[in-house]
Amino acid sequence: MLRKRTNRDVEIPTSSMADISFLLLLFFLVTTTIDVDTGIGLTLPPPVDDAEEVKIKSENILKVLVNAAGDVLIDDEITSVPQINQIVKNKLKANDKLIISVKVDRDTPYRVYIATLDQVKQAYADLRDEAAVARFGVPMKQLTREQLQQIRDQVPQRISLAEPERTR
């Protein structure tokens, strides 16, 4: 008697593998968010009770006051927000130990505050750019990591948020 030989193909069909992985891929494509967080970084001072009071000479503090209407007072001179950059830069050039103290009213809009901080940061960025060109001959963007650190040490950012006052 002859036994019938069935020639079975023992293989898992893999043609639909691509479809399955496409489905997974689409899922992750849809759920993923690549947007990066951007913003102005700052470090808050530690709480008042355990901070020692550091006496700073009054000529080394540049007071930037912003009122509710968005008017700016820098060392008793009235200016506006877009001019802060230039004034702060000139003052920083005259005195490199200067600390910028930003103080705002409780009713100042947040966008004015951010614009003020942005202007101060812009002044520091310009100074660092100049320092980088003077020292390495290239602007900040083309510096290596170590050079960048050197410039940061040379022109440190000294921004202080003034202690809120209890008025009410």
Add this chain to the structure above:
Amino acid sequence: MPKFKKKQASTKQSIPTASLPDIIFMLLIFFMVSTVLREFDVKVSYTLPSATQIEKIDNKRLVSYIWVGRDGRVQIDDNLVLIPEIQSIAARKRQQIPNVIMSLRIDEGSKMGIVTDIQQQLRKGDALRINYSALQKL
């Protein structure tokens, strides 16, 4: 009798698809690794301010968000909180992630009073690294 036979190309006329799954898998793994699934349900509406001098936060896992909406409501993680509660929440976050960055996503029209109050709470809770979330000004 026809003299010229149509020339038949001897090569197969199909693109080999055997390696297609591998390519897809590579893309898949890239997106699986880069994705962050933990997203929050933001319950307040806000418009971020814009600025020129902004930095990127490299490590998203260190970041913890505080939202302040147009109506002055404050949200942390998935719940709305009151200002005096922020201190304990900040302290807890600081314990979980010692170098936590508090990202403040505040509506551009908010009054600075609320921002100052939040900052005072954060200082008491010892979460001192903050980031004012802002968009790139064009």
